[in-house]
Each structure stands twice: as C-alpha cells, then as structure tokens.
Amino acid sequence: MQPIQNYGTIGNMRSIALISTTGAVDFFCFPRFDSPTVFAALLDEEKGGSFRIEPQIENLRTRQLYLPDTNVLLTRFLSESGVVELTDFMPILAGKKGEIYAHQIIRMVRVIKGEVRFQVRCAPRFNYARDGHRAVGEGTVVRFFPNGQHCPQMALHATVPLAIEGDDAVASFTLKTGDAATFTFGEADPEVKILDQDAIENHFQQTVHYWRDWISRSNYKGRWREIVNRSALALKMLCSQEYGSVIAAPTFGLPERIGGERNWDYRYTWLRDASFSLYAFLRLGFTEEAARFTEWLRDRLHEDAERGPLQIMYREDGSQDLDETVLEHFSGYKNSRPVRIGNGAFGQMQLDIYGELMDAIYLSNKYGDAISYDDWQGICRILKWLDKNWDRPDEGIWEVRGGARKFLHSRLMCWVAFDRAIRLGRKRSLAAPYADWLITRDKIYESIFKDFWDNSLKAFVQYQGSKNLDAATLLMPLMRFISPVDPRWLSTLKAIEERLTEDTLVYRYDTQAEAIDGMTGSEGSFVACSFWYIECLARAHQLEKAQLLFDKMLGYANHLGLYSEELGRSGEHLGNFPQAFTHLALISAATYLDRALSGRDSSPWH
Numbered sequence: 001m002q003p004i005q006n007y008g009t010i011g012n013m014r015s016i017a018l019i020s021t022t023g024a025v026d027f028f029c030f031p032r033f034d035s036p037t038v039f040a041a042l043l044d045e046e047k048g049g050s051f052r053i054e055p056q057i058e059n060l061r062t063r064q065l066y067l068p069d070t071n072v073l074l075t076r077f078l079s080e081s082g083v084v085e086l087t088d089f090m091p092i093l094a095g096k097k098g099e100i101y102a103h104q105i106i107r108m109v110r111v112i113k114g115e116v117r118f119q120v121r122c123a124p125r126f127n128y129a130r131d132g133h134r135a136v137g138e139g140t141v142v143r144f145f146p147n148g149q150h151c152p153q154m155a156l157h158a159t160v161p162l163a164i165e166g167d168d169a170v171a172s173f174t175l176k177t178g179d180a181a182t183f184t185f186g187e188a189d190p191e192v193k194i195l196d197q198d199a200i201e202n203h204f205q206q207t208v209h210y211w212r213d214w215i216s217r218s219n220y221k222g223r224w225r226e227i228v229n230r231s232a233l234a235l236k237m238l239c240s241q242e243y244g245s246v247i248a249a250p251t252f253g254l255p256e257r258i259g260g261e262r263n264w265d266y267r268y269t270w271l272r273d274a275s276f277s278l279y280a281f282l283r284l285g286f287t288e289e290a291a292r293f294t295e296w297l298r299d300r301l302h303e304d305a306e307r308g309p310l311q312i313m314y315r316e317d318g319s320q321d322l323d324e325t326v327l328e329h330f331s332g333y334k335n336s337r338p339v340r341i342g343n344g345a346f347g348q349m350q351l352d353i354y355g356e357l358m359d360a361i362y363l364s365n366k367y368g369d370a371i372s373y374d375d376w377q378g379i380c381r382i383l384k385w386l387d388k389n390w391d392r393p394d395e396g397i398w399e400v401r402g403g404a405r406k407f408l409h410s411r412l413m414c415w416v417a418f419d420r421a422i423r424l425g426r427k428r429s430l431a432a433p434y435a436d437w438l439i440t441r442d443k444i445y446e447s448i449f450k451d452f453w454d455n456s457l458k459a460f461v462q463y464q465g466s467k468n469l470d471a472a473t474l475l476m477p478l479m480r481f482i483s484p485v486d487p488r489w490l491s492t493l494k495a496i497e498e499r500l501t502e503d504t505l506v507y508r509y510d511t512q513a514e515a516i517d518g519m520t521g522s523e524g525s526f527v528a529c530s531f532w533y534i535e536c537l538a539r540a541h542q543l544e545k546a547q548l549l550f551d552k553m554l555g556y557a558n559h560l561g562l563y564s565e566e567l568g569r570s571g572e573h574l575g576n577f578p579q580a581f582t583h584l585a586l587i588s589a590a591t592y593l594d595r596a597l598s599g600r601d602s603s604p605w606h
Contacts, residue, residue: 001045001334002026004254005558005573008064008073009234010105012090013241016250017105018042018577021062021559023075023086025051031103031187033240033247034267034315036127036150043253043339044330049125051185053109055084056117064559070211071233072204073560082114091203092210104186106203111175120158120171122185126151128327128341135164140195142169143188155188157195219285222594227554230561231583232284235277238580240316244292245269246277247316249565249576253327255336256523256566256575263336265343266565266576268313268322271300272352272397275359276584282367283591294364297357301378307349308389309382310357312399314346322346345399352397354386355413355420359479362420365428376430383421387440390414391447396463397472398508402516406464408452409472415444416479448481453488459495460488462509468516469499470509471529474536478588484539493536504549505567506530524566524574527556531585538593546593553586 002020007027009016015035018027026041026048040048061078070089077084087108109118124144126133131148142162143155156162159182160173175181182200214236220228238247252265274297281290299318305311311320324344332339361379365371371379390411393404418441425432454461462470473492477484500507505525512522530553537546556571557563563582565575 001042003572004042004333004564004577005562007042007558007562007577008066008075008560009237009250009562009578010071010073010088010090011237011250012092012103013237013239014103015090016237017088017090018251019073019075019088021064021075023053023062023077025088025105025185027251028105029250029267030151030154032316033238033250037129038124038126038151038154040125040129040330042251043327043333044129046331047125047129047329049123049129051105051107051122051124052120053086053107053183054119055082056119057082057084066230066233066560067208068212069215069229069233070208071237072208072211082116083112084116085110085112087204089204089207091207104184106200107183107185108180108200108204109175109182110180111177113177115174115176117174118172118181120173120183121165121168122156122170122183123168124154129329130327133167135167135169137162137164137169141192144169153188154186155192157184157192158182159195159197217285220283220591220594222590223597224550224554224590224594227557227561228284228587228590231586232280232286234562234578234583235280235580235587236289238578239289239292240269243316243318244289244296245314245316245318246273246293246580248273248313248581249579251576252341253330253336253339254333254564254574254576257336258334258568258574259336260523261336261338262523263332263338263340264345264576265322265324265341266579268343268346269296269316270313270353271297271310272312272350272356273580273584275356275363276581276588278360278363280584280587282363283587287368290364291368294360294368297360297364298372298375298378300357301375301382307347309385310353311346312348312350312353313343320346345395345401348395348399349392349404350396350399351386351390351392351394351410352407352413354382355416355479357382358417358420358424362424365424370428371424371430376425376432379421380432383417383437386414386417387436390440390444400516405466405516406451407472408448408460408462408464408470409475411444411448411452412476412479412481415441415448415481418444445481449488457495458488458491460492462516468509469496471496471500471506471526471532472508474506474529474532477536477539478532484536485541490540493540496533500529501533504530504534504552506533524568526566527553527563527579527582528565528585531582531589535585535589535592538589538596543593543596547597550589550593 006021007018028039029035030038041050057079063076072089075086126146127150133146156169249266256262324342326338330339396407397409462468506529508526562578564573564577565579
C-alpha cells in the first residue's frame with residue numbers, strides 16, 4: 001500500500017482519481033465526487049480495486065510531475081534498459097457522439113527508450129466493493145456490468161488487445177522506442193467500438209489548454225507563485241462544475257493517525273469553507289469561481305435544517321442526507337479502521353457556520369454583484385434565529401463527539417455574522433433591525449473577553465471554563481476581531497506556540513488533556529493551522545520568523561505540491577487528501593506574507 005503522499009490527482013470537476021507514483025489508479029469515485037468507489041485499493045489493496053499499468057523493468061525508478069500549469073499528470077519510469085512515460089488526465093470538454101465519453105480517465109503510455117513489456121490490469125470493484133459485476137470482452141473493449149444500481153455500466157477501451165481474467169480486464173504487450181498505447185475508462189457508450197486517436201489527441205490538447213488558460217488568469221505574481229498556482233489548480237479540481245460548490249477532499253476513511261479511529265468522509269461541502277474559498281479565489285482574481293460558489297451559498301439561505309436554519313455540510317448538489325455508515329469489509333489504510341462513508345457530523349449544531357456564511361456573503365458583495373432583496377430577507381431570517389441561539393453550547397469547528405460546549409471559535413464567528421451583516425447592510429442601505437444587531441454583536445464581543453480570557457494562562461481558551469488552548473483561536477485576528485498586535489493576542493499567540501506548536505507544525509488542541517472529541521488516541525498536526533499561525537506572525541510584524549516557517553512548511557508538501565489534512569510526527573501525510581482547507585490557508589498566508597515582505601501592506605488590518 002502506497003503512502004498517502006505518494007499520490008497525484010487528476011479530475012474534471014465532476015470526480016477525481018488518485019494515481020500513485022507506481023502508475024496505479026488506487027482511488028476513484030464515479031460518476032460524482034460523492035458516488036461509490038470504483039477503485040479503492042488505497043483503503044484495501046485486496047478488495048478495493050485498482051487500474052494498474054506496470055512496465056516490466058528491473059531496477060525501476062519513478063518520477064511524477066504535472067505538466068506545467070495543468071492538472072495533467074505524468075509518471076516517468078526510468079531504468080538502464082528503458083524509459084517510459086505514462087500520461088493521465090480527465091478531459092474537461094465533452095466529446096462528440098461516437099468519439100468517447102468525456103467523463104473518462106484517459107491513460108497514454110509511451111516508450112521513450114528501449115523495448116518494454118507491459119502488464120495491465122483494470123480491476124473495478126463497484127459500490128465500495130460491495131457489488132459484484134460481470135465483464136464482457138470485445139477485442140479492444142471490455143465492458144463491466146455491475147450487479148447493483150449504484151454505478152452505471154463502465155467500459156475500458158484500448159489500442160492493444162484486451163482479455164478477461166476473472167472479472168478483470170487484462171493486457172500484456174510490448175512497445176519499442178516511439179511506440180504508444182492508450183486506454184480510456186469511463187461510462188460505457190455502446191456506440192463506441194474502437195478508440196479514435198484523433199479524438200484522444202484533441203481531448204489532450206483541449207484539457208492542457210483549459211488548465212493553462214485558467215491559471216493564467218491568476219493575479220498572484222509573488223515569491224511563491226509555483227506552490228500558490230498548484231494550490232489553486234488543486235482547489236479548482238475540487239469545484240463542482242455542475243453546482244459551483246467546493247468539496248473538502250475527494251477521499252474518505254484516510255486516518256488522522258495510523259491505526260486510529262478518526263477516519264472521516266470529506267467528499268462534501270462544508271459551509272465553513274465558504275469564506276475561505278471565496279477569499280482564496282478572490283485574492284487570486286478568480287471571480288467566476290467565487291460568483292458560482294456564492295450562488296450555491298445563496299440557495300442555502302432559504303432552506304432549513306434540523307438544528308437551525310443551516311446545516312454544517314451538504315452534498316455538492318445541496319442535498320442534506322449524509323447518513324454515516326461503516327464499510328466493515330474494508331481493512332482500511334494501513335489497517336486503520338473504521339472506514340466511514342457519510343458523515344454523522346451533518347446533524348450537529350455548529351454555530352460558527354453562520355459567521356463563515358456571512359463573511360462569504362459580505363466578501364461576494366464587496367467584490368461582486370449586490371445582494372438581492374430575497375437573499376437579504378434570508379439573511380435577516382437567519383440572524384433572527386442566531387440572535388436567540390448564539391449563547392448555546394455546540395460541537396464547534398472540530399465537530400467534537402464528546403458533548404456540546406460553549407466554544408470560543410463558535411462565539412467568535414457569531415460575532416462575525418452580526419458584524420458582517422451590519423457592514424453589508426449599511427453599505428448597501430438595506431433595511432434591517434440594526435439596533436438589535438449592534439446590541440447582540442457587542443454583547444458577544446464583551447462575552448469573549450470576559451468568559452474566554454484566562455488571566456493565569458494569559459491566553460484565550462478553547463471553551464468556557466477550560467484551561468485548554470485551541471489553534472482555531474488563530475482565526476481571531478484573521479477575522480478582524482482583535483488587533484494582531486493587541487497584548488492579549490500576542491500573549492495568546494505565545495501560549496499557542498509553547499503548547500500546541502512544534503517548530504512549524506501546529507496541533508488543533510491537546511487530544512490527551514480532555515476527551516472533548518469523544519475519540520481515543522492522538523492525531524497529527526493540522527496543516528491549515530500551521531498556515532494560520534504563519535499568517536498571524538506576519539500580521540504581528542514578525543516577518544522573518546513567518547517567512548522561515550512558511551518556507552519550512554513548503555518542504556512538507558508532497559512531490560507534486562499537494563497537502564493532506566494532517567502531518568504525522570515523522571512528516572508523513574495523514575487524513576484525507578488533497579485537502580481544500582489546507583490549500584486555502586496556504587494561499588491566504590502566501591498572499592499576505594508576500595505583500596508584507598514587499599512593503600505593500602503596512603497595515604495589519606488589511
């Protein structure tokens with residue numbers, strides 16, 4: 001089983017595949033981000049299924065890279081006896097009828113030097129490997145017919161002969177210098193009999209052009225352009241082309257500690273990602289993505305959930321059913337169980353989402369189109385509910401399962417909700433009960449300083465009555481609640497550094513201090529928190545330290561510039577991968593730090 005960091009991703013903003021440095025597609029949900037898996041060897045090598053293209057070369061070395069400014073992945077196999085290049089991508093633009101379905105994985109293998117024998121095995125395992133299937137071969141085509149109704153019929157097309165072994169499609173062939181073979185895997189089209197190489201080349205050129213044209217519109221030209229562009233390209237793959245939402249990660253079940261039980265499903269859209277996603281896209285000049293996500297968010301303004309006007313997460317299409325179950329038959333990544341699908345946290349009350357939603361709406365109005373009357377009425381309805389409920393205990397940003405508490409971060413974001421609504425409404429001269437909102441906003445402000453400041457620790461604490469610290473507190477100056485050079489904030493920052501930080505790695509909270517999350521064992525450091533910490537240092541004018549730690553954090557990216565959710569003690573990637581939250585925080589830290597180092601940002605409140 002390959003380590004999490006040994007993977008690259010390809011996608012078409014409908015689904016994403018993970019491809020290892022050995023050239024194996026080991027994770028793929030189809031046809032949507034949150035659909036059941038077709039390949040899941042990353043979670044169970046024996047049962048999960050994979051699509052492998054293996055050069056039969058001794059003393060093989062591999063190198064993996066993206067074609068510059070694209071999400072087209074190239075895996076190079078190197079040895080004294082031969083050099084092979086494998087190009088993987090998912091087309092963005094639809095093909096014509098009778099060519100190939102655009103919703104495909106396309107794999108092109110070419111021998112650069114030598115004569116190389118290849119072994120290929122396409123072994124789909126439908127519906128999380130719970131449904132069997134039958135395979136039917138027709139020369140260079142093998143069609144897969146799942147027994148259940150959870151996945152459409154799929155087909156593998158090739159430019160070399162295919163055979164059937166059990167329920168898998170296999171091939172064995174030899175290529176010489178300059179020779180190539182192509183494979184496509186996706187939804188079956190009975191009209192397609194053979195691959196059209198001109199169509200394949202057209203898809204390749206269109207896909208390369210799409211990604212390069214898109215990233216060329218970024219307005220970031222700073223010191224860390226390459227890693228910022230890679231983060232932006234990763235985020236774009238996580239955007240739903242159909243709905244405009246952004247999913248948190250394309251995977252599920254990857255552990256936050258090897259052998260641990262914090263193994264969640266992140267293939268959904270969290271409202272708290274809203275303000276961060278909008279901020280990241282707007283900072284880089286991608287107004288279209290910000291506008292589409294805003295439209296998706298505005299649709300949520302007129303809905304209701306069980307624990308309040310909003311639910312903390314949704315499917316990409318906005319539906320609310322995310323019931324959590326366990327895949328008992330999967331052994332898990334490095335035997336880390338349980339392997340969960342769905343996410344039971346969707347039924348939690350997390351009051352911080354209202355602040356994140358309002359911050360997103362505020363930003364979209366500041367840099368985009370003005371809010372409509374009906375949407376403003378939806379905001380007023382939500383704030384009316386929040387005015388009566390902001391002081392309630394909740395499960396907080398980290399979605400704890402050890403009981404509700406009055407968390408500081410939830411209180412902070414309730415303040416943000418009222419603050420941004422007041423700013424937006426007054427700027428647009430919108431009718432609203434501003435006097436009531438001002439009273440509530442100021443009440444929350446005073447509560448934070450009174451109820452969450454611990455004078456003995458000289459720090460703001462995780463929840464009311466606690467002695468614990470929480471890295472989510474790092475968002476206080478980033479949300480413009482407190483000055484980044486306020487003495488109380490600087491002492492809090494120092495306490496976080498002493499108790500939650502190891503060099504540039506930051507932990508969310510002390511999991512051993514209290515069982516607040518209802519889980520056993522520890523976890524890795526949280527990568528987004530490291531970037532929040534760096535940005536806080538930069539805003540506090542500690543630029544040399546911030547730059548040093550930022551450069552160190554770049555060393556924890558994988559070989560392609562991608563990050564998972566967490567990092568283990570030895571720097572290994574943990575949690576779901578790649579993680580949107582991490583790349584959003586990286587973009588925010590990089591853009592602010594670059595401006596500050598260039599002397600273009602003298603105000604810590606920018």
